[in-house]
Amino acid sequence: MVKIKEKDRNIEATIHNAARSVFLKKGYDGARMQEIADEAGINKALLHYYFRNKEKLFMSIFDEALNTLIPKIGAVIQSDKRFSEKIEIITDAYISMLKQNPYLPMFVIHEVQSHPEFIVDKLQNMGIDPSKIQKQLKTEVEKGLLKQVDFRQVFVSLISMCIFPFAAKPMLIKFLFNDNEAEWDKFIEERKKFIPSFINESLKAR
């Protein structure tokens, strides 16, 4: 339960790590301040001493999560790679990250309901702008490389196909894989290739 390896590391960071772990596993509602305190090896009172309340602690974690994910995606979008290649990279980044943090989707979905503007602001502040993506897609369409499409439909489809399976995992693994975890892993790994080829095939101009 308690595992403080570097004792000299300051408590704030320890709490942060504990909170990240618990929030990611249980989501906002499921997370208990007591559990976070235990995980950090302190008591609830001290937890509230450092972070006034649950909401503030949560936001701090969520902010951190967004700050590590968004720049990666942003960099790819800004790059001068071809559209199809961008899709491949983004898919891989997304799925790899979700594999390591299987509870992230529920975490995000919760936050999407309660603080959508927070996420959107973050995206925009980091320079991720729908109109930019649209412009890039348009360029390739004009070159005759891609079919004419509403980029928003493609965008929404991409993130849906990456994120949703993790949220629905408890059901899918039963329904499609007889609760075989290894099969599920293989499925997810294959998905990294399936999604890009699925999208690219569909958008290919002919």
Add this chain to the structure above:
Amino acid sequence: MVKIKEKDRNIEATIHNAARSVFLKKGYDGARMQEIADEAGINKALLHYYFRNKEKLFMSIFDEALNTLIPKIGAVIQSDKRFSEKIEIITDAYISMLKQNPYLPMFVIHEVQSHPEFIVDKLQNMGIDPSKIQKQLKTEVEKGLLKQVDFRQVFVSLISMCIFPFAAKPMLIKFLFNDNEAEWDKFIEERKKFIPSFINESLKAR
């Protein structure tokens, strides 16, 4: 708040309607027994008299929801229509239903986390069987109509593309549509055509 139109209708049904409305709006955690009681025009005690506890009441609603949705999908799958046409019908059914009940995804996602086996049992009892779907797809592949694919990838993609946008709506509508509800509606309406053509294009044998 209270709106009992047919007074002679028995209370159980009234409670059921109230509970459906509240659970769909607020999800399991967000729903309050008090609110359901108010909506039904009774008090909490009576609520517990009819349905012993919150969990039982919820399951009753959830069961009803599955019973109306699954048979529709099942019927389409059983039918002798072509694969591409089935995708069209299922997409339309799904999205139309989600449009009317925008909170259903959160509702389902909650249940997927806590009682996955309940959903899977229901699916199987109603004759929806992955191997059947697979067999159908395989037939068309052998006829040279479709490309060789893992049907599970397609299946998961289909439901992801239909359901996830509704769960992520609060964010998407801000990010892509400047909170313009009419634009969102148009987007969703177009999605009924986009998804099938997206899938069918991608799977087409060439």
Add this chain to the structure above:
DNA sequence: GTCTATACGCAGATAGAC
């Protein structure tokens, strides 16, 4: 800064009169 003990509020559930 860190602890123990406790206050407070909420929501689900029940007792018991009618």
Add this chain to the structure above:
DNA sequence: GTCTATCTGCGTATAGAC
């Protein structure tokens, strides 16, 4: 069956000693 009043437990948050 239906109500009012109340219990209970839990989880966040705080008071106050050290």
